[in-house]
Amino acid sequence: MGNGAAREAALKLKEERELDTRNRTELLNADIDKLKNYYLGMMTDTAQFTVNKLDTSEIDKIRIGLFGPTGSGKSSFINTCERTLRRVGRGTANIQSDGAEGTIMLHHYLYDFFFQLVDTRGFFYYNSIKSFADIIEGFIGEGETIASDEVIAVTDEVRSQKRRISDQLNVVLFFVSGDDPNLSSQSLHEKFSKHRKYLQENDVTAITVVTRFDKVPPGLRQEVKENASRATGSPANKTFFITNYIVDDTSDLLVEEGAIKVLQYALAAAEQTIRIKLTIKQRESANNGNLDVTVISKIPNHPGQQEFVVPVQFTLDDLMNTVKPHFKTQEGYIFYFTTAQGKILPGSAKVQGLLGTKSEIHLQAKSD
Ligand SMILES: Nc1nc2c(ncn2[C@@H]2O[C@H](COP(=O)(O)OP(=O)(O)O)[C@@H](O)[C@H]2O)c(=O)[nH]1
Ligand SMILES: [Mg+2]
Numbered sequence: 001m002g003n004g005a006a007r008e009a010a011l012k013l014k015e016e017r018e019l020d021t022r023n024r025t026e027l028l029n030a031d032i033d034k035l036k037n038y039y040l041g042m043m044t045d046t047a048q049f050t051v052n053k054l055d056t057s058e059i060d061k062i063r064i065g066l067f068g069p070t071g072s073g074k075s076s077f078i079n080t081c082e083r084t085l086r087r088v089g090r091g092t093a094n095i096q097s098d099g100a101e102g103t104i105m106l107h108h109y110l111y112d113f114f115f116q117l118v119d120t121r122g123f124f125y126y127n128s129i130k131s132f133a134d135i136i137e138g139f140i141g142e143g144e145t146i147a148s149d150e151v152i153a154v155t156d157e158v159r160s161q162k163r164r165i166s167d168q169l170n171v172v173l174f175f176v177s178g179d180d181p182n183l184s185s186q187s188l189h190e191k192f193s194k195h196r197k198y199l200q201e202n203d204v205t206a207i208t209v210v211t212r213f214d215k216v217p218p219g220l221r222q223e224v225k226e227n228a229s230r231a232t233g234s235p236a237n238k239t240f241f242i243t244n245y246i247v248d249d250t251s252d253l254l255v256e257e258g259a260i261k262v263l264q265y266a267l268a269a270a271e272q273t274i275r276i277k278l279t280i281k282q283r284e285s286a287n288n289g290n291l292d293v294t295v296i297s298k299i300p301n302h303p304g305q306q307e308f309v310v311p312v313q314f315t316l317d318d319l320m321n322t323v324k325p326h327f328k329t330q331e332g333y334i335f336y337f338t339t340a341q342g343k344i345l346p347g348s349a350k351v352q353g354l355l356g357t358k359s360e361i362h363l364q365a366k367s368d
Contacts (some may be wrong), residue, residue, distance in 0.1 A: 024253055031060065031260050032085060038114045043268035044275075054278045060114040061166050062270045063108075064263075065135065068175025069124050073211030076244035077175070078109045078117050081263065082246055084256040086111065090247065093119060106135065108142050115267060118169060129194050136172070136204060138163035165277050170270035171260070172199055172206045176234040178216040178241065183227045196233040205269035205277045208234035209262055213243040240265070293303075 037252065040059050066074040079091025093109060109117045120135060134140050139154045174192060182188050199206050210228045213221075216223075221241070229239045242258035249255070 024257065026258065028253065028257055031264070033098075033289055035085060035260070035263060038267065040114075040274070041271060043264055044271045054275065055282060056274075056278065058164055059166050059274060059278075062171075062267065062274070063118050063138075063166070063169045064115055064266050064270065065118045065120060065169035065172045066175060067120050067124060067172060068209075069177075069180070070122070072175035072177045072180070073209075074119055074121065074175050076246065077117060077173075077209065077211065077242070077259065077262075079247075080242075080245045080255060080259045081117060082109065084259050085113070091245075105145050106142060112243065115263070115270070124191070129198055132195055133198060134159070135203065136169045136199070138167035138169070141167075158357070165274055165281070169204065170273050171266045172204055173266060174189065174206050174208045174234065176208065176210055176228050176231060178210045178212040178224050178228070183224065183231055185231075188231045189233075192232045204273050206234060206315075207262070207266055207269060208232040208239040210239065210241045211244055213241040213258075216241075236311050238265070300360070 039046075040056055040062075065078065068074055075093040078093040082088065082091035082093070091109075093107075098117065105119075105121050105123075107119045107121070123131070123135070134154045137159075139158060171196075174195075176183060176188070179190075196206055208228055210225060216224050223237055225236065225241060228234075229236055232239075240258070240262050242262060243252075243255050244259075245252070245255055
C-alpha cells in the first residue's frame with residue numbers, strides 16, 4: 001500500500017517533469033523562431049528608434065564580439081549557437097586550433113542571420129588596447145590577421161575615418177572558463193579591466209559568459225560566479241553561466257536555453273549601443289547642417305520645451321508632424337518658427353535651410 005502511494009508519487013513527478021520539458025521546449029522553439037526573424041529593436045523597444053526620428057537604415061547587421069583566453073569556450077559557444085539556431089548536429093567553428101602567438105584572426109559566424117558572432121581567436125593575451133579598439137571600431141574584418149602590435153595594420157589616417165555602426169562591434173562577450181584556476185588572478189582582472197574601460201568610454205556593453213558550468217561543483221558555483229564578475233568587471237546580472245555542447249553531444253534543453261539567453265541579452269545590449277551611437281551621429285550631422293532645433297510651447301495647458309533633431313532635408317510638414325504629437329496640440333494652433341532670420345509663418349515655402357544653429361520654434365495659440 002505504501003508502495004503504491006510511492007509509485008503514484010513517482011509517476012506524478014515524472015508527468016510533471018515531462019510537462020515541464022514540453023513547455024520549455026515550446027518556449028525555446030518560440031525564442032529560436034524569433035531570433036531567426038530578428039529585427040532591430042526586437043529585444044528592447046522598437047519605439048525607441050522612432051523617437052527623434054532616428055534613421056536606422058545603415059544598420060544592416062549586428063556584430064557580437066567574443067573575447068577571452070584560449071580555451072575559455074568561445075568556439076564551443078559558437079558551435080552551440082549554430083546547433084541551436086540551425087537545428088544541425090554540429091557547428092562549424094574549429095575548437096582546437098588557435099592562432100599562433102600574436103596573431104589576431106577574426107572570423108564571423110551565423111552569416112545568414114541579422115546578428116553575427118565574431119570570434120577573435122588568438123587575440124586575448126598578446127595584443128594592446130589599440131588593437132582591441134581597432135577590432136571594436138571595425139577596422140579589422142573577416143579573416144584579417146595582425147602579425148603583432150609592432151606591425152601597424154591600421155594607420156592613423158584609416159582610423160580617422162569612422163566605420164559604419166554596423167561594421168563596428170556592437171556588444172562584447174567576455175569568456176572565462178568556470179574551472180579556470182586563474183579566475184581569481186590579478187593578471188586576468190587587469191587584462192579585462194583595460195578592455196572594460198575602453199568599452200565603457202565607447203558606450204559598448206560587456207557581458208560575461210562563464211563556460212563549463214557542468215565542471216563546477218554546485219557548492220562552488222556562487223563563488224565562481226563572483227570571481228568571474230570580479231575578473232571581468234561585469235555585474236552579476238550581466239554574468240551568465242553556461243554549458244556548451246561538446247562535439248556530438250546529444251541535444252540538451254538546458255544547453256540551448258543557456259545559449260539563447262546569452263544571445264537575447266547580447267542583442268538587447270547591442271540595440272542600446274546602436275541607439276546611442278545613431279543618436280550621437282545624427283545629432284552631429286544635424287548640427288553640421290544647422291538642424292538642431294528647440295521647440296518652445298507657449299500654448300496654454302501645453303507649456304514646455306523640447307529639443308528636436310530634424311532630418312537634414314525636411315519640409316514644414318515634416319516639422320509639424322515631429323512637433324505636434326509631442327505637445328499634443330490640436331487643430332487651431334499656429335506654429336511660429338523663430339529663427340536667426342526672423343519669424344516664418346506657416347505656409348512659407350522657404351523653411352529649408354533657414355534654421356540657425358540654435359533655432360527655436362514657438363508654438364502659440366491662434367488667439368495670440
Ligand atoms: N565540459 C565542458 N567543456 C567545454 C565547455 N566549453 C568548452 N569546452 C571545451 O573546452 C575546450 C576549449 O574550448 P574552445 O571552444 O576551443 O575554446 P576557445 O579557445 O575559447 O575557442 C574544448 O576542448 C571544449 O570542448 C563546456 O561548457 N563544458
Ligand atoms: Mg577558439
